[in-house]
Amino acid sequence: MFSTEQLIKMALSEDVGTGDITTMSTVPPDSLSTATVTFKEAGVVAGLDIFALVFHILDPSLKVEFQRHDGDEVGPGTVAASVSGSSLPLLIGERVALNFLQHLSGIATLTRSYVRELPADCRAVIVDTRKTTPGWRSLEKYAVQVGGGKNHRMGLFDGVLIKDNHIKAVGSIARAVRQARQLAPHTLKIEVEVENLEDLHEACQAGADIVMLDNMEASLMKEAVEQTRRAFPGVLLEASGGIARERIAEVAATGVDFISVGALTHSAGAIDISMNIMQNE
Numbered sequence: 001m002f003s004t005e006q007l008i009k010m011a012l013s014e015d016v017g018t019g020d021i022t023t024m025s026t027v028p029p030d031s032l033s034t035a036t037v038t039f040k041e042a043g044v045v046a047g048l049d050i051f052a053l054v055f056h057i058l059d060p061s062l063k064v065e066f067q068r069h070d071g072d073e074v075g076p077g078t079v080a081a082s083v084s085g086s087s088l089p090l091l092i093g094e095r096v097a098l099n100f101l102q103h104l105s106g107i108a109t110l111t112r113s114y115v116r117e118l119p120a121d122c123r124a125v126i127v128d129t130r131k132t133t134p135g136w137r138s139l140e141k142y143a144v145q146v147g148g149g150k151n152h153r154m155g156l157f158d159g160v161l162i163k164d165n166h167i168k169a170v171g172s173i174a175r176a177v178r179q180a181r182q183l184a185p186h187t188l189k190i191e192v193e194v195e196n197l198e199d200l201h202e203a204c205q206a207g208a209d210i211v212m213l214d215n216m217e218a219s220l221m222k223e224a225v226e227q228t229r230r231a232f233p234g235v236l237l238e239a240s241g242g243i244a245r246e247r248i249a250e251v252a253a254t255g256v257d258f259i260s261v262g263a264l265t266h267s268a269g270a271i272d273i274s275m276n277i278m279q280n281e
Contacts, residue, residue, distance in 0.1 A: 004139065007135055008096070012054070015095060032084075032085065034278055037082065043271040044105060045068050046104040046146040047070070047100050047105060050104065051101040054097040058093045059089035065084075073112070098274075100139070103140075104142070106268040107143035108143045114264065118248060123255065123256075124257060125149070126248070137154065160188050162180065162208075193211075193214050201231075204228060204231065204235050211235055211237055221251065238258040239256045240260045
């Protein structure tokens with residue numbers, strides 16, 4: 001898994017290459033500037049520390065100050081941070097730093113909008129998926145947390161999720177769960193994906209800890225919840241399968257424990273943020 005510093009250095013290498021020709025050929029090396037970072041639309045701030053790290057990697061002497069914090073909701077025109085020092089690294093790192101801040105703030109903003117759709121008295125929480133940008137997973141899942149969501153498993157290594165293709169390869173839900181119990185670490189919960197009540201019962205009887213109700217209509221989901229609570233009260237239930245924001249309240253009302261939404265990371269738009277650099281007098 002990439003560290004944040006590795007990811008930033010890779011992004012800088014991709015953008016800067018052998019050098020920023022424009023900046024190096026136009027800006028005097030002794031030039032000093034201050035930059036302000038302004039949200040041009042409403043959103044949830046996420047990624048300020050990563051934004052700052054871009055500049056500290058380029059020049060540790062740069063001074064970064066935050067006027068807002070991750071998790072803050074801001075409106076258009078809000079100044080979230082400022083950076084001051086040598087003009088050269090300010091200009092060289094501008095695009096990369098903004099890319100991180102815009103993308104992560106977009107995820108946090110979208111997540112917050114989903115979380116707001118949850119009824120106040122429901123038990124469900126919004127969780128993310130593994131549908132993330134390669135290399136960005138830890139950062140994108142961090143942004144989901146900033147937005148008020150929860151993280152599903154980080155990868156294939158930290159949770160058992162038996163899906164339809166696993167079941168086809170093994171032969172049955174019961175056999176898949178049994179083999180997972182025998183071979184997977186005992187500290188990991190076992191989750192099974194199902195599409196109907198028959199498979200739900202098989203998964204619960206086999207000893208699944210969590211059952212994912214995949215692409216079910218709300219009426220069927222509610223019946224699944226009622227039957228599970230009655231016969232297998234210890235089993236947690238997760239709703240999944242292209243659940244749009246407009247359906248969150250309806251799905252939450254069925255009584256599920258989790259609602260997983262891939263769109264939080266794979267479809268979040270970047271928040272429009274600008275960085276205005278002014279030369280110091």
